[in-house]
Amino acid sequence: MRIDPQDRRSTAGVVRALVVTAAIVVVVAGMRAAGGLLAPILLALILVVALSPVQSGLRRWLPGWAATGVLIIVLYGILAAGAASLVAAGIQLASIAPRYEDRVRDLVDEVQHWLQEQGLNPDDASQLVTRLDPSTLANIAQTVAGVVISLLTNLVFLITLLLFMAVETAGYPSRMARVDMVRPRLTRALRQFVHGTRRYLLVSTIFGLIVAIFDGIALWILGIPLATLWAVLAFVTNYIPNIGFVIGLAPPAVLALLEGGVGLMVVVIIVYSVINFVLQSIIQPKIVGDSVNLSVTVTFLSLIFWTFVLGGVGAVLAVPLTLLARALLVDASPGTRWADIFLSGSASVAGEARWSPNAPPRKGWWTRRRQKRRRR
Incomplete structure (x- = not known):
């Protein structure tokens, strides 16, 4: 039995599409599984790409090591400002949360009463407003604390990675020039x-x-x-x-x-x-x-x-x-x-x-x- 060449090409195209789709799914699943490691790497890459003109501009007036040092200080300053803002936000939110507990309870009661007026069963109305109860604030605080701990763990890795990337930034133009000869x-x-x-x-x-x-x-x-x-x-x-x-x-x-x-x-x-x-x-x-x-x-x-x-x-x-x-x-x-x-x-x-x-x-x-x- 002879197979039509056009049918063969169509089948090959479908198989190729399926293989590419499967490869994309595997890559995305791997990236998501390694998200904790991949996120700080990509963040460091984007920060260095965005701020590398600071180093190249300073190299006109300063030695290379001094320009690199300024770039590192700027990168670390941004991280320090972000960490300080996060800590300050947590302290401020913790300081004002208790004063709104009574107001939250009143709002919960008002919403529950309004739902009952609309014909909703009292038990169902109570379940709908359970998440607004002030007792859930403790669970939210625990979740936020876990996020902060994870962030601080990644911060150590991010600081080290930024140091290495900033030091090697000066050599990127020459490397790009060599790559340009092969892959323009x-x-x-x-x-x-x-x-x-x-x-x-x-x-x-x-x-x-x-x-x-x-x-x-x-x-x-x-x-x-x-x-x-x-x-x-x-x-x-x-x-x-x-x-x-x-x-x-x-x-x-x-x-x-x-x-x-x-x-x-x-x-x-x-x-x-x-x-x-x-x-x-x-x-x-x-x-x-x-x-x-x-x-x-x-x-x-x-x-x-x-x-x-x-x-x-x-x-x-x-x-x-x-x-x-x-x-x-x-x-x-x-x-x-x-x-x-x-x-x-x-x-x-x-x-x-x-x-x-x-x-x-x-x-x-x-x-x-x-x-x-x-x-x-």
Whole structure:
């Protein structure tokens, strides 16, 4: 019996697709199982990529070892600030929790009474509001303590890893030059990843600071406790795409409910929505979108995927990690570059020219600005 060559090619394509799918499932399962080790490694990589210009800029005026030392100090300073913020947040939350126990009980009783008025069985209504009982605060505190202990354990590994990566940063340009002679597409894809990651983190940091300042001032005017803490939370959640605003809004909204009732909570939600929608949903995407060039759907799915694989670190680094995966799996290979059409934010001609073999490397707005100054 003779097999049609077209049927043979179709069967081979199906088998290849199944093998690739199985390989992806195995890799994702392995990454999730090793998430505790993988998360600090990727966090250290993104931090070094983002801050390595500090070292390269200082090397013009300082010896190499001094520039590396400054980079290490900056990296450790960021970690110290994050750890200090976490400890301060835990102390402040523990100090105000007891004063709201009576108010929480009253809210639980009001909700239970309202559910009974709607015709719900008293036993069912009691089960629905059980999680709002103040006795659950102890369980929450134990969970938070476990997270802090895990974070401190990873912090020791992260500090050591950052030291080694920072020391070797000075040798990366020469290594990339050698790789460029063998795999030019790979080096170009990695340069695009570095450029996009730096610009994304820079813009997110600037807008995060602006959002944090406005949110903190608004909460202080409204009399919400721990306004500074919630401003810091708004700054951190600005790095989480799509749903970071909701995460940063939830704690101050709940405190507003406990402090002044439903009316104050609605005011906090409206103020947060106006500030964050204007800055994060209108202005920020227009500035960062040209370099990141990821569609909204891909950004949201990347958030879900990296959170599933790496937890909280994956949520914060969802966009940079997606850019890294695209550089390694899509942009570096001619056979998979077609996937960039579906990953990008637009399918314009400019986007197609981005990956033309003869296209020059893309330049950010800061590079173009410096070139204009030099021509003057």
